[in-house]
Each structure stands twice: as structure tokens, then as C-alpha cells.
Amino acid sequence: MLIVYRYHISNRKVITPKPTQTAHRKGVNKKMPIIFIIGTAGSGKSLFTAAFSEWLKMSKQDVAVVNLDPGTLKLPYSPDVDIRNYVDVGNLMEKYGLGPNGALIMAADLIADEIENVTRDIESANADLVLVDTPGQMELFAFRASGPYIVNELTREPKAMVYLFDAVFSINPFNYVSNMFLSAAVYNRFFQPQVHLLSKCDLLPRKEVEKITDWAANPRALEDSIEQLEGAKRLFSRNILHAISQIGLKFMLIPVSAKTNEGLINFNTTLERILTGGEKYTS
Numbered sequence: 595m596l597i598v599y600r601y602h603i604s605n606r607k608v609i610t611p612k613p614t615q616t617a618h619r620k621g622v623n624k625k626m627p628i629i630f631i632i633g634t635a636g637s638g639k640s641l642f643t644a645a646f647s648e649w650l651k652m653s654k655q656d657v658a659v660v661n662l663d664p665g666t667l668k669l670p671y672s673p674d675v676d677i678r679n680y681v682d683v684g685n686l687m688e689k690y691g692l693g694p695n696g697a698l699i700m701a702a703d704l705i706a707d708e709i710e711n712v713t714r715d716i717e718s719a720n721a722d723l724v725l726v727d728t729p730g731q732m733e734l735f736a737f738r739a740s741g742p743y744i745v746n747e748l749t750r751e752p753k754a755m756v757y758l759f760d761a762v763f764s765i766n767p768f769n770y771v772s773n774m775f776l777s778a779a780v781y782n783r784f785f786q787p788q789v790h791l792l793s794k795c796d797l798l799p800r801k802e803v804e805k806i807t808d809w810a811a812n813p814r815a816l817e818d819s820i821e822q823l824e825g826a827k828r829l830f831s832r833n834i835l836h837a838i839s840q841i842g843l844k845f846m847l848i849p850v851s852a853k854t855n856e857g858l859i860n861f862n863t864t865l866e867r868i869l870t871g872g873e874k875y876t877s
């Protein structure tokens with residue numbers, strides 16, 4: 595539908611960042627990290643956001659959770675900031691005669707127009723750390739203009755992307771390399787520090803989890819597994835792996851489970867190192 599493409603981010607009003615407001619409240623030099631959880635549909639973004647935010651709260655960390663998915667019907671957490679207060683997929687379907695997919699695409703674009711409201715709501719939440727659960731279908735966030743626009747315009751710093759590798763999908767080297775390829779494409783859209791998680795690791799036997807994390811830590815092990823693939827898959831995987839190692843992206847994978855909370859300590863230590871030089875978010 596034509597209407598879906600009427601948005602041009604470059605024509606939009608540029609919102610002037612207002613970093614000093616929050617800086618005054620929280621102390622001028624205080625770091626106020628914001629983390630975006632991203633991954634393919636069903637990779638576990640929302641449940642991970644729920645589990646990690648609960649875990650942080652139990653560790654006495656002051657965290658706010660943002661839902662950026664206008665199409666979600668049910669969330670496993672209560673968001674402090676919710677894009678559904680501003681963008682209504684049902685209304686878009688009705689008003690423009692769109693089907694669910696068209697309305698979702700339009701909604702994803704409209705999120706960018708709500709940046710001022712989202713920024714204000716995040717500031718009102720006044721938390722030390724902000725977790726953002728991004729839209730279910732990753733391409734609606736990462737591969738349209740609105741996603742990078744939102745990540746850039748939200749005034750909090752430092753920022754990080756957290757990319758979820760679904761453990762069940764990543765079980766063979768071909769799928770694993772395809773996922774590396776996707777996550778490199780995501781990195782290329784945002785150019786922010788990116789942490790990689792192996793989500794839902796409770797669903798795999800320990801040996802399989804170790805095999806996948808070994809692929810991440812040790813490219814030789816991955817090359818060996820790739821050599822056992824057949825024909826075109828072997829060629830594709832080998833070439834993608836070489837291309838990714840040439841651009842120097844590191845793929846350390848932290849296994850996590852939103853069901854058992856496995857790996858959350860490791861993940862948090864990594865985040866603290868990247869974002870705050872090892873300091874807690876709330877001291």
C-alpha cells in the first residue's frame with residue numbers, strides 16, 4: 595500500500611536533545627545507559643527483558659523498561675514506557691484499510707514521530723538504566739529508517755545493542771552463520787556496542803550449548819563444523835565467516851535463559867564493563 599511509504603525520516607522535525615534535565619537530577623557526570631534488546635521474531639526478546647529487569651530489581655538496580663512494539667498484545671512485564679499509548683495498530687488498520695502487516699509497517703515508521711513523547715516518559719521514569727524491548731519483527735526496527743533514528747535520538751548515554759541468537763535455531767553451523775550474518779547487518783545499521791546472547795539455552799542439552807559457544811569463542815571450531823556441511827551451504831558459510839572476520843566483529847556469545855535466569859550474572863558483568871567501566875548502574 596502506498597500510504598505505508600509516505601514517511602521520510604529526513605523530512606521530520608529534528609528534536610533537540612535535552613540531556614541537562616536528567617543530568618541535573620542524577621548528577622552531572624553520571625552515566626545513564628540505555629540498552630536495546632534485538633533479535634528475530636520469537637528469539638525471546640520480551641521474556642528476556644522481563645527476566646533481566648526483574649533480576650536487576652532484585653539486585654537493587656534502578657531500571658525502567660520500555661516497550662517499543664506497537665503490535666504486541668500481551669507482554670510478560672509491565673512497561674514503564676509503552677509505545678502502544680501513542681501508536682495503535684488496530685486504529686491504523688481501520689483508518690487506512692490496511693491488513694495486519696501493512697499496519698505493523700506503518701506503525702513501526704510512526705514510532706519515530708513519537709520520539710518526543712517516549713523521551714519525556716523515559717525521563718519521567720528517572721531510572722539509572724533503561725531496557726528497551728524492540729518490535730517483535732526485527733526488520734521493522736533494524737531495517738527501516740525509524741530504528742536507527744530512534745536509537746540516535748534518545749538522549750541517554752552510553753548505548754548498547756543486545757542481539758539474541760535463538761539457541762534452538764542456532765544448533766547447526768549453517769543457521770549459526772546465518773545468524774552471525776544478520777547480527778553483523780544489525781551492527782551495520784546502528785554502529786553501537788553490541789553484545790550477543792544465546793537465548794533459551796535451557797531448551798538445549800548442555801553439550802549443544804557448549805558446542806555453540808565454542809563456535810563463537812573459537813573460529814577454528816566453527817570452520818571445522820562448516821567443513822562438514824554439504825555443497826552450497828558449506829561455501830556460503832565459509833565465505834560469510836571470512837567476511838565477518840575481515841571486518842573484525844567479535845562474536846562472544848553468552849548463554850542465557852529467561853526461564854532459569856542462567857547467564858544473567860555473566861551478561862550483567864559484561865554490560866557493566868562496556869557501559870560503566872565495571873560500576874553498578876545504581877550505587
Ligand code: GDP
Pocket residue numbers: 633634635636637638639640641642730793794795796797850851852853854
Ligand atoms: P520475542 O518475539 O523475541 O519477543 O520472543 P518472546 O519473548 O515472545 O518469546 C517467544 C517464545 O519463546 C515464547 O513462547 C517464550 O515463552 C519462549 N521463550 C523465550 N525465552 C525463553 C527461554 O529462555 N526459555 C524457554 N524455554 N522459552 C523461552
